[in-house]
Structure formats: C-alpha cells, structure tokens
Amino acid sequence: MHSHNSGRIIAAGSVIYRYSNQFFIKRMRELGITGCYPPYLVAVAHNEGANQEDISRHMHVDKSQVARITKKLIDGDFIKREADENDKRNYRLYLTDKGKETLPKLRDLDEEFSDMLMRGMSSEQREQFTDLADMAAMNILRDKGIQPPDHNCAECRNKNCPDRQRRADRKGQTK
Numbered sequence: 001m002h003s004h005n006s007g008r009i010i011a012a013g014s015v016i017y018r019y020s021n022q023f024f025i026k027r028m029r030e031l032g033i034t035g036c037y038p039p040y041l042v043a044v045a046h047n048e049g050a051n052q053e054d055i056s057r058h059m060h061v062d063k064s065q066v067a068r069i070t071k072k073l074i075d076g077d078f079i080k081r082e083a084d085e086n087d088k089r090n091y092r093l094y095l096t097d098k099g100k101e102t103l104p105k106l107r108d109l110d111e112e113f114s115d116m117l118m119r120g121m122s123s124e125q126r127e128q129f130t131d132l133a134d135m136a137a138m139n140i141l142r143d144k145g146i147q148p149p150d151h152n153c154a155e156c157r158n159k160n161c162p163d164r165q166r167r168a169d170r171k172g173q174t175k
Contacts, residue, residue: 009136020113027109031102032076038106040069041095044079045103049092051084060146078102 028038043055050058056066070093073079078099084090095103118126138148 016117020117023113023116024109027112028106031105033078033102033106037069037073037076037078040066041073041078041099041102042106044073044093045095045099048094051090051092055093060141073099 024038025034028034033041039059040055043059044050047054047058052066052070053063055070056063059066070079070081074081076098077096080094080096081091082094084092114126118129121129141148
C-alpha cells in the first residue's frame, strides 16, 4: 500500500513541478525575469540587508549559485549591493525600486498559480494541502541531514509553523 501511495505522490509531484515551471517561465518572461531568479528576489525582499551567505543558508543552495544569480539580479537592476558599515569586505543586499515594483507582480503570479492548483478545494483543504506539502518537504530535508529553513517571512501561512507563532507572540508583546 505504501509503494502505491508513494507512486501517486511522485506522479502528482512530477506533474505539479513540470507544469508550474512552464507556467512561471512563460509568465515571468513577460516581466523580464528569467529562470530561477524570483525565489532569490523574494529571499532578498524577506531578508533585506542580508549578505549572499545568509541567502545561501536561507535557501539551502550553494554560495556560488547565489553569487551568480545575485550578479544577474544586480545587472537587471532588481537588487543592489551595499558595503557593510562594520566590514567593508562584506556586502548587504537590498531591493531596488524595480525589484520592489516586481514583487507584487510575482505575488499575483503565485496567487494565480495557487488558484489553478487548488481549484475546487475549500479554504480549509487549501490550508491543509499547503501544510502537508510543507511538512513533507521538511521531512525530506531532515532525512537528508539538512536543517529546514527558518520561516522568517511575514507571508508564512502554515498555522503550525513555530516561527509564525513566535512572530505572533512578539507582536503581542509590542502592543
């Protein structure tokens, strides 16, 4: 029974992956963004002032890959680098005006794809589907010995996310 479920999950994941790539590549081309740049742009937006090493750790990707994509995003005027005041050899990453203008468009694309992906699901099913997909991804990362990423972004919708709860607790303390 487990192998049958696994096969269904793999097949569904494959379809979602393949067609989400097609959807996003086509639509992002219209925005002047190519390939895998949006997750990096979003990572910088959620961690403004972070350096490339911070982004690398946050996204669980190789530092050299972050360096290449950072250069492309700088060349495209989506992000900028500024020298760290305390260490002039270290550079902090920030969104440019163009990057800030692009983020809502990326969110719209994400919302459009999510609506297509979860068409016919109730709001509770959508939330459960998202929570279960997050849980499955975190399980795979842990199994590979990789520390799952912190969910520092304000958009984390997983109601079981411990970082979300900590943010809510901090908000309650500041009021």
